[in-house]
Amino acid sequence: MSDTVVVGLDVGGTSTRATALTLAGERLGTGKAGGGNPTSHGAERAAAEVLTALRAALADVDPARVAAGTIGLAGAPRLLADPAGRAAFDGAWHDAGLRCPYAVHGDALVAYASGTAEPDGTILIAGTGAITAQVVDLRLDRVADGHGWLLGDAGSGFWLGREAVRRLLADLDTGHTPGRLGAAVLTELVGSADVAPRPRDTVDATIQAVTRRPPIDLARLAPLVVTAATDGEPVATALIAEAAAHLAESVTRIRPPESTTPVVLGGGLLIADTPLATAVRAEIGRRWPTAPLRIAGDGAAAAAWLAARDLPEVTDPAALHTLLFPAP
Amino acid sequence: MSDTVVVGLDVGGTSTRATALTLAGERLGTGKAGGGNPTSHGAERAAAEVLTALRAALADVDPARVAAGTIGLAGAPRLLADPAGRAAFDGAWHDAGLRCPYAVHGDALVAYASGTAEPDGTILIAGTGAITAQVVDLRLDRVADGHGWLLGDAGSGFWLGREAVRRLLADLDTGHTPGRLGAAVLTELVGSADVAPRPRDTVDATIQAVTRRPPIDLARLAPLVVTAATDGEPVATALIAEAAAHLAESVTRIRPPESTTPVVLGGGLLIADTPLATAVRAEIGRRWPTAPLRIAGDGAAAAAWLAARDLPEVTDPAALHTLLFPAP
Numbered sequence: 001m002s003d004t005v006v007v008g009l010d011v012g013g014t015s016t017r018a019t020a021l022t023l024a025g026e027r028l029g030t031g032k033a034g035g036g037n038p039t040s041h042g043a044e045r046a047a048a049e050v051l052t053a054l055r056a057a058l059a060d061v062d063p064a065r066v067a068a069g070t071i072g073l074a075g076a077p078r079l080l081a082d083p084a085g086r087a088a089f090d091g092a093w094h095d096a097g098l099r100c101p102y103a104v105h106g107d108a109l110v111a112y113a114s115g116t117a118e119p120d121g122t123i124l125i126a127g128t129g130a131i132t133a134q135v136v137d138l139r140l141d142r143v144a145d146g147h148g149w150l151l152g153d154a155g156s157g158f159w160l161g162r163e164a165v166r167r168l169l170a171d172l173d174t175g176h177t178p179g180r181l182g183a184a185v186l187t188e189l190v191g192s193a194d195v196a197p198r199p200r201d202t203v204d205a206t207i208q209a210v211t212r213r214p215p216i217d218l219a220r221l222a223p224l225v226v227t228a229a230t231d232g233e234p235v236a237t238a239l240i241a242e243a244a245a246h247l248a249e250s251v252t253r254i255r256p257p258e259s260t261t262p263v264v265l266g267g268g269l270l271i272a273d274t275p276l277a278t279a280v281r282a283e284i285g286r287r288w289p290t291a292p293l294r295i296a297g298d299g300a301a302a303a304a305w306l307a308a309r310d311l312p313e314v315t316d317p318a319a320l321h322t323l324l325f326p327a328p
Numbered sequence: 329m330s331d332t333v334v335v336g337l338d339v340g341g342t343s344t345r346a347t348a349l350t351l352a353g354e355r356l357g358t359g360k361a362g363g364g365n366p367t368s369h370g371a372e373r374a375a376a377e378v379l380t381a382l383r384a385a386l387a388d389v390d391p392a393r394v395a396a397g398t399i400g401l402a403g404a405p406r407l408l409a410d411p412a413g414r415a416a417f418d419g420a421w422h423d424a425g426l427r428c429p430y431a432v433h434g435d436a437l438v439a440y441a442s443g444t445a446e447p448d449g450t451i452l453i454a455g456t457g458a459i460t461a462q463v464v465d466l467r468l469d470r471v472a473d474g475h476g477w478l479l480g481d482a483g484s485g486f487w488l489g490r491e492a493v494r495r496l497l498a499d500l501d502t503g504h505t506p507g508r509l510g511a512a513v514l515t516e517l518v519g520s521a522d523v524a525p526r527p528r529d530t531v532d533a534t535i536q537a538v539t540r541r542p543p544i545d546l547a548r549l550a551p552l553v554v555t556a557a558t559d560g561e562p563v564a565t566a567l568i569a570e571a572a573a574h575l576a577e578s579v580t581r582i583r584p585p586e587s588t589t590p591v592v593l594g595g596g597l598l599i600a601d602t603p604l605a606t607a608v609r610a611e612i613g614r615r616w617p618t619a620p621l622r623i624a625g626d627g628a629a630a631a632a633w634l635a636a637r638d639l640p641e642v643t644d645p646a647a648l649h650t651l652l653f654p655a656p
Contacts, residue, residue, distance in 0.1 A: 143528055144501040147535055150543055151493055165479055173472040173581040200471055207475055215478055253501040 004313060005065040007057060007098070008303025009050055010110055011036040011073035016046075018053035019300035020061050023308055025323030030300065031056025037074050043085035046073070047092040054096040057300075063097030068307040070103045072110030072299060080104055105306060107299070108133045108266075109140050114302035115264030115294035117321035122255045123296075124247060124284075126276070127267035128219040130156035132250045138306065144253040149216055155246035157269055160276075161221030163239050165189070165210060172199045172206070181228040181236045185221055222269065229275040237275070244279035248287060259288060266296030297325050332641060333393040335385060335426070336631025337378060338438055339364040339401035344374075346381035347628035348389050351636055353651030358628065359384025365402050371413035374401075379420040385628075391425030396635040398431045400438030400627060408432055433634060435627070436461045436594075437468050442630035443592030443622035445649035450583045451624075452575060452612075454604070455595035456547040458484035460578045466634065472581040477544055483574035485597055488604075489549030491567050493517070493538060500527045500534070509556040509564045513549055550597065557603040565603070572607035576615060587616060594624030625653050 005028060009018045018031040033056075035041060036049035050071065058066070071089065079085045093102055112123035112135045124132045130153045131146030149158045168182040172195065178186060183193035186202070189209040196202045210218065228236035251263070263284050270277045281293055301324050309317035333356060337346045344364040348356040361384075363369055364377035378399065386394070399417065407413045421430055440451035440463045452460045458481045459474030477486045496510040500523065506514055511521035514530070517537040524530045538546065556564035579591070591612050598605045609621055629652050637645035 142501075142503070143531075145497075147494075147497050147531070148539070151490065151497060151535060151538060162479065166475075169473075169475050169479060170581065173470075173578070175470070203471075203475070207479060210479060211476070250501070253498065 003065055004067045004311065005061055006304045006307040006311070007054065007066055007069040008110075008300045008305065008307060009053060009069070009071045009073075010107070010299030010303055011046065011050060011071060012107065012299075013037045013074070016049045016053045017298075017300040018050075018057035019298070019304050020057045020066070021301065021304045021308070021324070023311070023314055023320065025320055027301075028061050029057040029059055031058075043079065043082065043088040046085075047088035050089065051092040051095055054092065054098070058096060064099070066098050067100050068102070068311055069093070069098065069100060070105060070110075070303040070307040072105045072107050072303045072306075074107045076104050076106040103307065103310075105303070106133075106140050108143075109135060109138065110299045110302050110306065111266035111296040112264045113138065113306050113321075114297040114299050114325065115266070116262045116292070117305075117318040118262050121261040122251060122259075122263045122291075124251055124263060124265055124270065124280070125267040125296075126156050126243075126247055126265075126269040126280075128157045128216065129153040130159070130247060130250065130267070132247075132254060134254045138309075142254040145250040149218075154250065155243035157219035157222035158216055159246070160225045160239060160243055160269075161218035163242070164221050164225050164236075165206065165218065167235050167239070169203055169206060172203045175199060179235050180231070180233045181225060181239075184224045184228060188221060188224060226269070226274050226276060240275045240279055243276055244283050247280050248283035251284065252287065255288070257287070260290045262292040262294050263288065264294045264296055271295050301325070331393055332395045332639065333389055334632045334635040334639070335382065335394055335397040335430075336438075336628045336633065336635060337381060337397070337399045337401075338435070338627030338631055339374065339378060339399060340435065340627075341365045341402070344377040344381045345626075345628040346378075346385035347626070347632050348385045348394070349629065349632045349636070349652070351639070351642055351648065353648055355629075356389050357385040357387055359386075371407065371410065371416040374413075375416035375420040378417065379423055382420065382424040382426070386424060386426075392427070394426050395428050396430070396639055397421070397426065397428060398433060398438075398631040398635040400433050400435050400631045400634075402435045404432050404434040431635065431638075433631070434461075434468050436471075437463060437466065438627045438631050438634065439594035439624040440592045441466065441634050441649075442625040442627050442653065443594070444590045444620070445633075445646040446590050449589040450579060450587075450591045450619075452579055452591060452593055452598065452608070453595040453624075454484055454571075454575055454593075454597040454608075456485045456544065457481040458487070458575060458578065458595070460575075460582060462582045466637075470582040473578040477546075482578065483571035483604075485547035485550035486544055487574070488553045488567060488571055488597075489546035491570070492549050492553050492564075493534065493546065495563050495567070497531055497534060500531045503527060507563050508559070508561045509553060509567075512552045512556060516549060516552060554597070554602050554604060568603045568607055571604055572611050575608050576611035579612065580615065583616070585615070588618045590620040590622050591616065592622045592624055599623050629653070 014035045016033040016036040020028040031053035033049040033052035036046040132144040134141040190205045229240045342363045344361040346359040359381035361377040361380035364374040460472040462469040473480045514521045557568045
């Protein structure tokens with residue numbers, strides 16, 4: 001048993017991470033490569049990044065020792081439905097010297113498994129976008145939001161950025177001097193917090209600065225909201241409360257009212273100690289007072305754990321999880 | 329004086345209309361041409377449509393009789409600031425045989441003047457987009473919203489369409505069967521109101537149907553909301569109330585609380601007898617109980633009236649306005 005190794009991959013839009021583990025929870029190697037999301041980058045490119053990360057993780061490991069593997073990535077159902085995409089990933093797996101089978105799971109399931117070993121619960125992710133899913137027997141079940149910036153992702157980084165600009169434009173319309181958040185947004189967008197003698201000129205410059213870039217780039221303003229809320233700025237504080245309510249509402253769409261299963265918080269806006277994370281914890285705690293709240297951790301290790309728990313020699317997957325993700 | 333003629337043009341994104349009038353309010357001719365907005369179509373194309381409309385309106389009129397003219401169009405300040413755009417419009421004016429000067433005004437001012445002869449008041453327009461402006465001495469003064477679909481236009485046709493899809497997606501997330509509005513939206517977008525056995529498949533198909541087209545095309549769903557609200561459908565009724573509140577809020581940004589000047593309602597969603605128009609009237613009436621509420625009418629005639637009222641021989645512009653826009 002001590003010879004057996006599992007590998008896990010967490011394939012994200014901006015980076016791909018791989019981890020090789022023994023069944024005793026010992027990390028034998030890790031690897032990192034570029035963004036490998038097959039939806040945004042194409043399956044060939046994604047498979048190439050997976051291979052790079054795998055080779056780094058297995059640099060000091062005999063691939064014949066690897067008994068199982070899991071790849072977590074966004075858009076997993078699409079990959080599984082596409083023979084060419086599947087073939088590209090099969091090729092990368094083989095080129096890394098691996099002969100064992102591997103499973104493909106959605107990134108939301110991997111994020112969930114990085115926060116808890118419980119088979120049933122809820123994962124709530126807020127980063128650039130926002131999505132919630134119910135997990136049943138460590139499979140993704142019902143999903144809420146994740147509808148993209150045009151139609152949804154309420155409470156996400158995009159949403160916070162867009163709403164911060166909307167509040168700024170309303171202030172300019174009304175003739176109010178922008179507050180601290182508005183001034184920070186204005187400076188980021190047009191280089192100065194000064195309002196033109198005709199405020200409509202500042203409105204037009206703000207709109208042009210936003211529309212020159214892809215809409216999703218509004219998410220880059222989210223840290224300004226988080227910082228301002230941390231300093232107690234009232235507009236930012238109100239936006240954070242509204243975002244938390246949206247995120248909790250999306251959980252309400254799919255999580256039973258009396259559920260006592262864990263809720264795992266993931267995504268850049270919820271894994272750090274931000275006012276949004278605090279507000280979301282409060283909202284979740286109010287609706288599900290007995291739900292354990294967990295924070296998503298190392299996705300590649302969680303993917304490896306998902307691979308390990310299906311092996312016959314792993315009799316206590318929860319114990320292995322505790323080894324990999326010790327309580328803080 | 330009876331020989332004197334004025335011309336007015338209302339240049340919109342989808343059509344351009346021209347009217348030639350005597351100072352006694354007699355319509356001598358009208359013309360129609362394609363969309364001529366210089367911002368969306370380029371100044372040359374816009375000027376060509378203006379010429380077509382002008383020639384039709386002046387078919388039975390000696391151009392030497394024309395003493396003044398006004399062109400109303402969106403983005404008027406941009407046109408006036410651009411020598412090439414101004415030259416293209418000068419050329420069209422000249423090619424139509426006109427030797428008098430002409431003025432250029434924003435389409436919002438022309439819409440305002442089509443509803444009232446009062447020099448001071450408010451214009452609120454809701455069509456594909458939404459914008460509000462204060463009018464002072466028949467000039468546009470402060471403006472609220474009109475920020476475009478990504479950042480504003482709250483309560484517009486785009487807004488209604490997007491919110492209708494968002495409510496549908498929330499129902500699908502929750503596992504609720506879509507109501508009458510949701511069914512109508514689903515049928516328009518994916519060809520059937522049936523929800524797939526896995527509702528997330530219907531969610532994905534809906535999102536794909538929306539994102540295949542430019543975002544602004546969501547405005548085409550607004551009539552579904554209006555129709556459903558007319559039939560008392562609860563989701564549509566709630567959306568209409570929310571849209572009316574947004575539109576009234578944008579008026580609040582710029583109109584003084586105690587103002588008794590008229591409020592003119594314009595744009596496709598407010599000039600017809602729709603539930604949105606009714607709700608907006610109620611919101612405005614609640615906040616400004618003594619404000620006369622008017623409906624925007626023929627923009628080309630209003631543009632001609634704006635041209636006429638500056639002529640020395642027009643001693644009673646309000647009387648001419650009454651002739652042109654008799655009370656219903």
